[in-house]
Structures are given as structure tokens and as C-alpha cells.
Amino acid sequence: MITRTAATIVAATAAFACAVTAAPAAAAPAATPVATAGAAASDSNAGSLVLIGGNLKEDATILQRIVDLADPDGDGPATARIAIVTAASSTAKTAADAADDSLNNASANGLYYSALFERFGAETYAVPIDTAVNFAGDQYKPSNANDPKVAREVAKSTGVFFGGGDQMRYVRTLFDCKQATDEAFTSCTDTKVMTEIRGVLDRGGVVSGVSAGTTIQQGADMVTGGEPYQAWRDGTTPGYLDDAAALAHLPYGGFGFFQEGLLDSHFTTWGRQARMIKLAEQTGHDLVVGVDETTALVVDRATRQGEVIGRNGVSLLDTSDTVIDGAVGTGTRWSYLVSGDHVDFATGEITPASPRTEGRGTDAAPAPIADVWDSIDNPDAGVYSLTDLALALVGSVADQAEGTTFETAPQYRTVLDRVDGTSWWDGGFEGLEVSIEPVD
Structure with a gap:
């Protein structure tokens, strides 16, 4: 969930990763995926993920990687077809707003990202799903999530891209969940469009996302909001809170495509380490993966290999030995990977792109x-x-x-x-x- 303005933006782990070839110091047990609620609907570990931490800035390296991974036949980007999902954004209020790709709403963002990926040679399909209909003739509407025609268009795609905004909007539009006043969902089922998105991945395609579009791809206990200070002071609450500063999480979780641990975006950009250490410790997760802005973690789901690309870094927080006693927290190990660095989630081994120094x-x-x-x-x-x-x-x-x-x-x-x-x-x-x- 985005909780800061653009003006604010301007104004880990040896224990996880320590199977280090260059240094045979005591290695931790290999990381294993946490069983997740959202992951249960996935039929395989096929396909790739491109998890962008936010503020894409039209980064050519990241965009080109998405298009390349959406080309399963290797015949060039003309064979890539990206379904653009932007339901995490706010709803357009008027037809003029919906048609203005300089604005930030679901329809306008669909136009923007479609044009962006087309510049890299991909065919696109803007998926017309939103949380509400605000004007006559609005093509973006909640009912399209279960429209067979829309689902068939998604099924023709070789990749999916999820835009930013609020990850709970993806839960509300692409899942059918049992209603609760606090939205602390523990049981959800896929809409028709969500089923076809899973199919794209299971056929070896790529699912990518930025900001909320990254966070939604984890399984159980997805973060839904919260600032680090309030998170450390007060702990987490299941559900979705009106107080954006208070830490909250969704027990059912997100799509379950990324099963290695908890996910967070804008990570060290906005100093979110404390909030995710607290969330992981309270919900029983051993690993947090936090992606910075203008940075992506590319994951091959079959081999469990991750590669960092982009301008900043990806954090791995090993919380397997974290102990929080009152306001005192100890035992977390933090690793920070930058462009060209690799991680093997199966063994925990980190392979830097540049020479490693010890001491x-x-x-x-x-x-x-x-x-x-x-x-x-x-x-x-x-x-x-x-x-x-x-x-x-x-x-x-x-x-x-x-x-x-x-x-x-x-x-x-x-x-x-x-x-x-x-x-x-x-x-x-x-x-x-x-x-x-x-x-x-």
C-alpha cells in the first residue's frame, strides 16, 4: 500500500544466505518456502516473476526483461503479449479522466502501461477491471473479473503486469472473499480472470508488477499498510485499517506466486525494515524480501533462482532467529543485493556480481x-x-x-x-x- 506522497520521497541475511562458497563459515539451513494460503491455487512452479519495488521510471533494463520473459518461443518481442492489470489504482471519476494517460487512475494507467510496453515491441491487452463504475460507458468495472470474454483475452497473453496503488484493491477485484467488517479475510476464491492469470504463469509466462503489484504476489500474511515506527511500537493487526500508519496484514494473503517469504516494496527507500521484522516475527515467517524503488528481483520459479536488476537493491531479512521481547528485537540478519547479484532460494547461497570482501x-x-x-x-x-x-x-x-x-x-x-x-x-x-x- 502506498502511504507516502511524491514530495516525501524526494524531500538480510547471513543466516538466510550463508551457504557462501568463498567462506565456509557456519552455514544456516537452506531456506524453504513457507506454506501460504494464496499459493494453494497455483498448479506448478513454472514461469517467472519480475518484482519491482516501485517508481519504475520507465527503466529500460527492467521493461526489456519483462518483454523477453514474455516471449516463450524466443522469436523476438513481437510474440510477447502483456495483459495490463491496473485495478490497484483509484477509479476514474469521468470519461475525460479515464482517457487521460497522464492521470493516475485504473483506466488511464492501463493506457499508459500499454503504450509503454508497446514501445518495447510487445502486444498488450488492458484488462478493464476496477473497483467501481463512476460514469456512463465506463469500460473498467468490477464485473469484468468474472466476464468470460475478458478472461479469454487474458488467457491469450504470455505475460501479466500489475500496476501500483493499493494491493487490497487487487484482493477486492480478483478474488471472491468472504466478507468481514475488518476485511481480515482468511478464505478467498479466484475470479475467472484470476484463474487465467495463474494459467499464464503455469504455461511458463511471466508475471510482473510494481509497488502494490509486487506486494500482491506473495502468499499468506500480506502486509496491507503501516509505517515502521507505529509497526514496531504497536505490532500488527489482521485486516485493512483506516489508520494508514498502523501495521496490518491480510491472513489469506495475495496471489501466492512468490512462496519464498514475505514481500514488501519501496523497501529500504522508505526504511521499512522494522515494520517487516515485526510482521514476520508475529506471523511466523522466516524470510522477508524487500525490493527498493527502480529495482527488480527476477525469479525463476522452477529453479528458485533470483537475480537483481535495476538501480538500487533487494534486501533479504532472515528472521528465523529473531526474538522480540517487548520493544527489544534481536537476531535478525540482513543481506543487501544489487544489480547482477544472485540468490538461490533453495540453498540460501548469495552470489555477488563483484568480488566479495570479508572483515x-x-x-x-x-x-x-x-x-x-x-x-x-x-x-x-x-x-x-x-x-x-x-x-x-x-x-x-x-x-x-x-x-x-x-x-x-x-x-x-x-x-x-x-x-x-x-x-x-x-x-x-x-x-x-x-x-x-x-x-x-
């Missing part, structure tokens, strides 16, 4: 920083603060670095520790230990 660096120890979680309440908030601190630490002579939250009463401190198995490379690292505690 300390030569730079000066980083100073403590304020607003380490990039608070939405801070008018001067930055981005990537905790990641910048981690990268400064691994390249320095120090073994520890820390930062505090912008919020007080209580205020929290995040401590990063270099431990056995920590290593680093150009732009990335493996196995920093993360601890969170109240400030005395």
Missing part, C-alpha cells in the same frame, strides 16, 4: 544518524538512511553502527553489527545483524 574496510567509522527509519512525519526526511548506514559500516574499520528514530516517547535505536559471516562487495553486503531497542 573490516578502511574507511572511518560512521557517525550515529537520526531518523534512521526515514519517518513520514519528518518534513526533512531522507531516503535509504539505514541502508546508507549499513554500507558505510561494512566498508569501515568499525564493527558497529547505530541510528535512532525521528519519533520519540518512546524513541528506538537500531544497531547494526558486523558478525561472523558478514561480508561485503561493491554496493552490497551479507549477514549484518540488526537489533532494535528503546533509547534509555
Whole structure:
């Protein structure tokens, strides 16, 4: 769920990944997928995923990869057909709004993304599904999710792209769920269109998405909103909350295409590590995969291999040994992968694209920083603060670095520790230990 404005944007794990070939230090057990509710409807592990963390910026590397993966015969991009699903966006209020591809609504975004993928040589089909109908002649409507004609058009596709917005809109439009006042769904079934989307993947196609379009692809306990500070202070609530700052999750989850762990977008861009450590610990998940903006994790579902492409990074938070006692959290291991880095989810092995360094660096120890979680309440908030601190630490002579939250009463401190198995490379690292505690 997007909870910040564009103005705000401007203004891990050795224990998971530690089957490291270059360093035979104690390796953790291989990661295994968590059984998920949403995953139950998938018939195979065929196909590929391209999980984009947000703010696509028309990145050519990411877009070209999606088109290439949607070309199952290898005959060139002319054979790729991408179904564009944008129901996570707001609903167009007028026909003029729906036709203006510079606006942010489901119909306008369908036009925008269709034109974008066509520039890369793909045929497109804008799937006309939305959460409501607001004007006469609106082609985007909820009933189309069970329209056989629309489903047949999706079935002709070799790839699917999910736009951003609010992932709960995908739940409301592509699933038929038992209603509850708090929307804490535990049981859902697929609409006809959702069934055909699964078919695209099961036939070896690609499912891709940006922001909410990435988050929706996990299974059980999908995050539905929440800011890091409130998440750490208060914990998670099942359902979908009116208070966007409060941490909440959907027990049934999303589509279940990605079964390796919890997913989150805009991840270290917006300092979301704390919220997902809390969610994983409370819901019993051993791995969090967080994707930064203008970055994608490409996953081959059959081999369980992941590759990072794009401009920033992908975080792996191993929460298998995380313990949260009151407001004190220990035992999380954080790894950060950048473009060209690979991860084998079956074994936990991380393969960097550049040479790996073990031990300390030569730079000066980083100073403590304020607003380490990039608070939405801070008018001067930055981005990537905790990641910048981690990268400064691994390249320095120090073994520890820390930062505090912008919020007080209580205020929290995040401590990063270099431990056995920590290593680093150009732009990335493996196995920093993360601890969170109240400030005395």
C-alpha cells in the first residue's frame, strides 16, 4: 500500500544466505518456502516473476526483461503479449479522466502501461477491471473479473503486469472473499480472470508488477499498510485499517506466486525494515524480501533462482532467529543485493556480481544518524538512511553502527553489527545483524 506522497520521497541475511562458497563459515539451513494460503491455487512452479519495488521510471533494463520473459518461443518481442492489470489504482471519476494517460487512475494507467510496453515491441491487452463504475460507458468495472470474454483475452497473453496503488484493491477485484467488517479475510476464491492469470504463469509466462503489484504476489500474511515506527511500537493487526500508519496484514494473503517469504516494496527507500521484522516475527515467517524503488528481483520459479536488476537493491531479512521481547528485537540478519547479484532460494547461497570482501574496510567509522527509519512525519526526511548506514559500516574499520528514530516517547535505536559471516562487495553486503531497542 502506498502511504507516502511524491514530495516525501524526494524531500538480510547471513543466516538466510550463508551457504557462501568463498567462506565456509557456519552455514544456516537452506531456506524453504513457507506454506501460504494464496499459493494453494497455483498448479506448478513454472514461469517467472519480475518484482519491482516501485517508481519504475520507465527503466529500460527492467521493461526489456519483462518483454523477453514474455516471449516463450524466443522469436523476438513481437510474440510477447502483456495483459495490463491496473485495478490497484483509484477509479476514474469521468470519461475525460479515464482517457487521460497522464492521470493516475485504473483506466488511464492501463493506457499508459500499454503504450509503454508497446514501445518495447510487445502486444498488450488492458484488462478493464476496477473497483467501481463512476460514469456512463465506463469500460473498467468490477464485473469484468468474472466476464468470460475478458478472461479469454487474458488467457491469450504470455505475460501479466500489475500496476501500483493499493494491493487490497487487487484482493477486492480478483478474488471472491468472504466478507468481514475488518476485511481480515482468511478464505478467498479466484475470479475467472484470476484463474487465467495463474494459467499464464503455469504455461511458463511471466508475471510482473510494481509497488502494490509486487506486494500482491506473495502468499499468506500480506502486509496491507503501516509505517515502521507505529509497526514496531504497536505490532500488527489482521485486516485493512483506516489508520494508514498502523501495521496490518491480510491472513489469506495475495496471489501466492512468490512462496519464498514475505514481500514488501519501496523497501529500504522508505526504511521499512522494522515494520517487516515485526510482521514476520508475529506471523511466523522466516524470510522477508524487500525490493527498493527502480529495482527488480527476477525469479525463476522452477529453479528458485533470483537475480537483481535495476538501480538500487533487494534486501533479504532472515528472521528465523529473531526474538522480540517487548520493544527489544534481536537476531535478525540482513543481506543487501544489487544489480547482477544472485540468490538461490533453495540453498540460501548469495552470489555477488563483484568480488566479495570479508572483515573490516578502511574507511572511518560512521557517525550515529537520526531518523534512521526515514519517518513520514519528518518534513526533512531522507531516503535509504539505514541502508546508507549499513554500507558505510561494512566498508569501515568499525564493527558497529547505530541510528535512532525521528519519533520519540518512546524513541528506538537500531544497531547494526558486523558478525561472523558478514561480508561485503561493491554496493552490497551479507549477514549484518540488526537489533532494535528503546533509547534509555
